[in-house]
Amino acid sequence: MSIKIAKFGGTSLATAQQFRKVAEILLSDNERIIVVPSAPGKRFDGDIKVTDMLIECYGMAITGDDFKKKIDDITQRFNDIKNELGIKVDIDSEMKTISEDMRNGASEAYVKSRGEFLSGKMLSALLGWKFVDPATVIVFKNSTTLDSVATYQNIKSECKDQKTVLPGYFGADGDGEIVTFSRGGSDITGALAAAAMDADVYENWTDVSGFYMADPRIVENVRHIEELSYEELRELSYMGAGVLHENAIFPVREKGIPINIKNTNKPQDEGTYIVPFSKLKKHELSITGVAGKRDFSIINIKKTSMNSELGFARRILSVLENHKISLEHMPTGIDTLSVVISNEFLKDKEDDVIRDIKKAINPDMIEIIPDLTLIATCGHGMVHHLGTAAKLFAALYENDINVRMIDQGSSELNIIVGIENDDYEKAVKAIYHQFVQ
């Protein structure tokens, strides 16, 4: 029998009706042996995710504000689902414990992990599957680093005999303190469970039928992607095609386990498969997708004969490091070097950074170009199709889009251009329609 691990996102568990769909999906296929639930997400536009409510609650506890009303709202959300499902879970006493823990100084990680915890309790009651507390199996060495060896061993021994509900998003360190992954991190838990169990497929259930070649909010009738490689997925999700947490890829990639993005509301749709490059069917198009991310700045630096000056780049990078700025890209020319930085890192530091770079390398010219969008056009097909770059730049030129930066990594998987924020949507449409007729 093959093994499937199924992770369900917040919108898949936002209401009792969604819980029922999840149960039906799980019970319709005996190969689904572990389910990883998120906390209930938004039920409608403008609704608040349970995780955000919990974070707000924690903020109130820290500032000494009365958080009772917030706790009541969260309790109500869980009770609404529970009552409609007719399951037995003592939400009131679970929430009472959380309130008490908060009064006694519980950590933020603990508080914000409770959405997944309770979601898991309810799903376990609905399915009659074993509940495993991630605090007992997902092991962190400290507040940021996972111990994957211990985690895999624990998941294997806890989940091997019975169908299991393993809530997403958190684990605990050696002292038993709760540690969470970054937001959207239930995807990582699902990937860890899949890797631990040597699953045949990691199903990631959400509210879309997988990936599209561009953001469907920008491009009408956009083409669906049936299959892409881990590398392509990483490029696209890094650039904001946000279906899956970008760190969820690593555990499954290591073992070559395919990820299948599926839609809880349309389970009959095939979704998108993410597979190792070696198993990828040949794409008919030269590109797989186009995605963009707003709000970057470029620092352009010019210095004649910089290439012969030893330690030139290192000195620039040290300045960034001293200011705790991580850089995204570093295109270079003969006498020029640019660094692309997310605006959030540069905020309020521009003058200090420019001053320190001037001090470090004495450039002929240095300038910051703010508010740029990066657009990545990506796909393994580029290597085999002549003229991909020509087509890309023609599309931008014909649509009056000024290119401020170009970067093509060594992988030949991706061409990134920097354009004005205002041209973002126009550029995505132009590039997409250039390649897809």
Ligand code: ASP
């Ligand atoms: N509930 C968490 C969040 O909203 C984790 C997750 O859903 O994956 O970020």
